[in-house]
Amino acid sequence: MKQPSGLPIMQFIAVQRHDTKEWAIPGGMVDPNERVTATLKREFGEEALNSLQLSDSEKHHLEVVMEKLFNSGDEVYRGYVDDPRNTDNSWMETVAVNFHDESGDSLGRFQLHAGSDAIGVQWIDISNTLCLYASHLTFLKEVAKRHSASW
Numbered sequence: 001m002k003q004p005s006g007l008p009i010m011q012f013i014a015v016q017r018h019d020t021k022e023w024a025i026p027g028g029m030v031d032p033n034e035r036v037t038a039t040l041k042r043e044f045g046e047e048a049l050n051s052l053q054l055s056d057s058e059k060h061h062l063e064v065v066m067e068k069l070f071n072s073g074d075e076v077y078r079g080y081v082d083d084p085r086n087t088d089n090s091w092m093e094t095v096a097v098n099f100h101d102e103s104g105d106s107l108g109r110f111q112l113h114a115g116s117d118a119i120g121v122q123w124i125d126i127s128n129t130l131c132l133y134a135s136h137l138t139f140l141k142e143v144a145k146r147h148s149a150s151w
Contacts, residue, residue: 050115
């Protein structure tokens, strides 16, 4: 799809958080001794594809497809984020990575199904009018800029 400006309209997979009911980019906390890239893949599978409920063969197929996609991410942000869980004595830091599936051959092959701590999941057009959790809109603005897409 394209805007009247001729710029492409990008989409992202959003999950609706159970705790605040806000829409967000899938993600979560890094487990002890876990690499950030493994966390991103695990959390995406749990929240957007309900991977915890898949059969062993379905999990294997998902792993194969996701491995290719999640090996080609583009880091768009690393550091402190404005987050409602921040306090005077503790704060959130994050790594935001764009995994772009231009052809739809990876993520486009899976049916989205909310799982883990998500109560909803859907494709959403990237737009400056979105109301998202914490600093997530800032990350999407950077992604749109890097892909010369509509904002």
